[in-house]
Amino acid sequence: MTVFNFNDVVAIAPEVMLAVGSMLLMMVGVTARGGALKPVALLTVFLWVVTAGYICTHGAGETMRVFEDMLVLDDFAQLMKIFIAGGAVAALLLAVADIDKTVMARFEYPVLMSFAVLGMFLMVSANDLLALYVGLELSALSLYVLAAFDRNSTRASEAGLKYFVLGAISSGMLLFGASLIYGYTGSTQFDVIQATLSAGAVPGPSSVVVLFGMILIVSAMAFKISAVPFHMWTPDVYEGAPTSVTAFFAIVPKIAAMALIIRLVTGPFEPLASDLQPVLAIIAVASMLVGAFAAIVQTSIKRLLAYSSIGNMGYALVGLVAGTHLGLSALVMYLAIYMVMTVGTFGVIMLLRRDGMAVEKISDLSGLSKSRPYYAYALAILMFSMSGIPPLAGFFGKYAVFQAAVAANAYVLAVIGVLTSVVAAWYYINIIRVMFFEEPKEGEALGLSSCPVSRIVLGASLLFVLLFILAPQSLAVISANATNGLLK
Amino acid sequence: MIASLAFYLFSFVLIMSALFVISAKNPVHSVLFLILAFFNAAGLFVLLGAEFVAFILAIVYVGAVAVLFLFVVMMLDVxxxxxxxxxxxxxxxxxxxxxxxxxxxxxxxxxxxPSMMAGGNIAAAAPKDLSNTHALGQILYTQYVLPFQVSGLILLVAMIGAIVLTLRVRPGTLRQKISDQVHVRREDVVEVRKVQSGQGVE
Structure with missing residues (x-):
């Protein structure tokens, strides 16, 4: 009989801190009188920073498996958790400016974000289908509520409901796939699944069942990173949800879901990698194509960024399709750079105000170079980086991914990637054209949010994008170290 | 013989009531058929020797979830x-x-x-000398403590979500404030007056 092991609890101290901290913050919010949002939000940021700091200082060292092998603590999980916590801090700091005076100014907002972060921590450490599922649901449920948080807005409610219904379907696919895998292997634990799948050559017809289960699970994860053809929800949810929530959606959950896909492909499904590779390749190519072409006709900034994120996930998946250590480390590097660029882009959008609200339409930006030159230049730098123009950070991410694809002889993917990047550059640069070469619209110029914190976050992201060229190797080394243990 | 008869009976009623759930015109009838379906599924679990799951299904799904459905269906004006x-x-x-x-x-x-190795991987069903409930109790808080606790957090998030999305503070509603009630002093609410006979209180 197994006995409860207290050392396991110590090993997952960051998760325990997050869980207990979030519950304490809720108590703070309930007992504080009036205007509890600001203190709770700042305390949440503090909690995340402390958690990330704890993870940084307590390096994983050797890989640990805790709670009866339900969770795995390794370098990869550590780095992903630091990314998630960092992205969440940036997203919440940006959000504070946006949610201050609306119906959304309620303390549950940061608390729900914190629970979502906890769920994502569990996702990236998952080493068992059961742990994967509960972590995924914890984060997903918090995100559904956040999408509908602006409950007086019909669009936000619609976004929340749509996200919830489609998310429930993807959970159903995940569970169906998990039950098929369990039915074949007799275990939900990743290491045992891997050993079972690699030991016996899967007998003829049964392999279809295993493949079916695997593809169902991968599809459910593709839904979470909004890869084509599971991307339908993304533009609607991004557009309908409040801008601060959209920023959070675009920055944080993608990292967790992508980390989970990496974990699955290199772990339990590794024996069947050759079967999975074409599936991932199709998803990657379709995401790159849809992300590039569907974004061209968009007029709403948030929809455009939704398609941009679809395309970016396609580029990131190229690294995974390569299937080499180089590819995985390029993927991790790409995720980090994508995250910082997205933070910056949403930072500009949320700082600029039209009638007290964050800007929504691309045409709102027309003539920005005259009315708000600094912000126009900032957004221009970010857009150039997004489209992958050297010497900005975005170029290095794309370069690493395509280099890995070429090294793995996936020339077709690399060529499609470069071509779609060119198409995508068109709509990124179109934003710059609107800002610099179109006359400002009639009426008053765009206002500015008076939140100093958001400006600091934006500035930090800009510095990263601009100065990345000085030390591109450092991030590459970090990514390579983190992904070292994944492939045997 | 009896077991297989019971299996076919439960399965038949389960499938038929599931069909009625989606075909009944009146939504209240749908919910009632859903309850019937739950009961028959519970019967199937008993046949499998999983009596704990069977009772949970009856208590939680019939007792709580289906009744909640019934309330919602009756209240919704759709x-x-x-x-x-x-x-x-x-x-x-x-x-x-x-x-x-x-x-x-x-x-x-x-x-x-199943894979050749599945037999070795698969967790043993309840040990012979233990009841279902006992066997579950032995692993739920030890081997499966992590998913158990995280499930608790999921329920907490669901509760926060329900409150966030629906609770509105309406101005003008009267609330009972216990502390105010306790802190009331006699002088604030009671006035003693001498009343002359035949004059009354002003």
């Missing part, structure tokens, strides 16, 4: 007949997708066989 008419247009597409899934699943059912 014409389900209209809803159904609108959703009718999607039936052909739904049938096609459902048919494809059915064929695929049937194919898998015939192709499926």
């Amino acid at each position: 014409s389900f007949a209209d809803l159904r008419r609108e959703s009718m247009q999607y039936i052909p597409l739904g049938l096609v997708i459902g048919g494809i899934l059915l064929v695929e699943m049937a194919f898998m059912m015939f192709a499926w066989s």
